[in-house]
Amino acid sequence: MVYVKWTFLAVIAALVFSFLHYTLPQHDIVRITNTEVRRIDFGDNSIFWSGSAPGTAGGVANRDVHFIETFRPNDKPMVYRNEDTGWGWPPYFKVNTSNLQAMARDLISTKENPQWVVVTHYGWRNEYLSIYPNAVAVRPAEGPDEFIIPWFNIAVLFSLAVFAAWVWTLFARFKENRIEPLIDDPDSRAGAVLRRLFGGGGR
């Protein structure tokens, strides 16, 4: 029973972590080598692509998507998609894809004379699923090792922690005041069910 409980909690924790890791913005420092448009036929990976851009037809099977091809300071490649999130999830409300593509193109540089760029993005790159992080913003970087403090993520994670602590105390109080008296009450039918589920009256 103890293994079931900890496995369950570990799976929940992994889901929450990966959800936040996918959704929250991150900063990469890269140099942009190319921008392009490819037609994408959405398949098993369609959940990792945005919906149609605001104003265009929805529910289409394929669509042209902007891409930004880059290299990181360690000379490993990184490819971003550049898609509107519109009014859907995740709530970036991004509608300036074409402008962002123009800005990215403006920052293209060569290996010999690199212009380092901070790309703000969310999402994951995974070659086996053919999925790409979605670029949200680009700006020139101070250099290949500029240090960026993720204030937004700090604020969001801190608020989430406060909220979780609040829900936890609410639940603990509910358990103390409503559930434990039931378990201790030998005449209560709900108490009998709970005793059978969680093993005896002793806690």
Added chain:
Amino acid sequence: MIALLRFLLMGFVVLTVVYVSVSLYSRAMRRQKLRRHWDEKIGTGDRDAFVRKGLALYDRSLRRRLILGVYIIPMIVVGTIVYIVNYT
């Protein structure tokens, strides 16, 4: 356009549920407080009339109107995100 309407409609429904819940909770809290105040401090006269008068005052209070922040704060947050993501 449909996506924006759907977003606004869903936001409105969710926030209305939150607004109604917070309103009911806040009014019940105030009622409880008034009753306790009457029991502990006053103790004479019409208890129900005291509570009713207190709730009427609460209905006109700033504190009650502040619950409208349930709608206003998310709108400000969304507006700020739209501005930062698309215009800076």
